[in-house]
Amino acid sequence: MYKPWSWGLASNARAVANARTAATELSRARIERDDVDLFLTELHLARIALPRVTQQPA
DSSP states (O other): OOOGGGHHHHHHHHHHHHHHHHHHHHHHHHHHHHHHHHHHHHHHHHHHHSOOOOOOOO
16 A cells, blocks of 8 residues: 655665765775876876986997
């Protein structure tokens, strides 16, 4: 039997589950973006720190 008063509870439960899922996905994406930024920064710093090898005439 359909109970109109239970619609609000079910709707709220779905909204909370959707918000939790969205927050988890956004957090994962942010962490991945931060990891990529760290990698690129370390790569850039490693390239700067490498000594330049120059060719000397014989």
